[in-house]
């Protein structure tokens with residue numbers, strides 16, 4: 001697959017603050033690429049440099065083969081950007097704002113459809129200044145998509161949304177990806193990255209600490225998985241303790257708890273089936289992106305920059 005975005009050795013400082021320090025990554029066409037990290041990690045600065053809104057100190061950036069600064073006009077037509085703190089004119093109504101932005105593009109999106117999927121249709125006549133935080137957020141996502149972009153950059157798109165609106169937005173993003181749009185998703189929500197992203201760059205203190213699929217990052221965290229189930233009949237623990245990857249087999253009431261690594265659930269289910277045992281209430285607890293982040297940085301995602309090891 002060709003690269004939609006190539007960033008190599010990007011650096012950006014503000015005075016003595018190194019916001020982005022030698023960041024490199026490639027986003028493949030058609031994927032949802034997550035940039036996940038705590039507040040202040042340098043995520044916004046990275047994507048704003050990538051789309052030409054900030055001038056890097058160093059580094060090379062190409063978006064669909066274009067240079068974000070030299071080819072600004074061309075890029076504008078094919079890249080949609082949802083900015084974190086976008087402020088729009090208060091005395092304009094939702095529908096007017098969308099129509100205005102739509103007029104900037106040659107092949108824009110269908111407004112009715114866009115407003116429908118983002119839950120804005122009932123608010124088209126509401127003034128921007130009267131919108132709740134959640135609706136402003138949805139409008140900013142709509143504005144990133146109104147030009148039918150080939151690449152969409154969404155920065156903290158679900159911040160301030162209630163759980164249902166977050167899930168609706170995730171479904172919308174799935175639909176946008178299905179249309180072949182490449183999406184860069186900046187987030188500090190682990191569940192959002194796990195749910196949506198094909199690959200994730202973990203960013204901390206201006207550096208990319210790892211890039212992989214969410215599962216790949218979790219596996220690399222080296223945290224043991226657990227399989228819990230209720231067996232249909234009693235069995236000798238040796239049935240499972242001898243399996244590759246199994247570290248321990250414990251009993252918790254009627255549950256059996258198997259701890260280990262690798263393809264643990266498959267191995268356990270196959271061994272039980274071969275012995276004619278069914279597993280009820282089967283649950284797999286595996287490592288997640290939070291575990292991966294802790295492994296790579298020594299601190300939790302929600303901790304502000306400054307704590308933990310360097």
Ligand SMILES: Nc1ncnc2c1ncn2[C@@H]1O[C@H](COP(=O)(O)OP(=O)(O)OP(=O)(O)O)[C@@H](O)[C@H]1O
Pocket residue numbers: 014017018019037038039040041042043044045046188
């Ligand atoms: N315009 C600016 N002037 C000075 N410092 C800035 C500016 N923009 C960002 N910074 C600083 O650069 C660092 C990275 O900020 P950035 O906004 O890129 O991080 P982030 O990961 O997107 O965090 P957040 O989610 O809080 O925006 C922070 O220390 C921030 O305070």
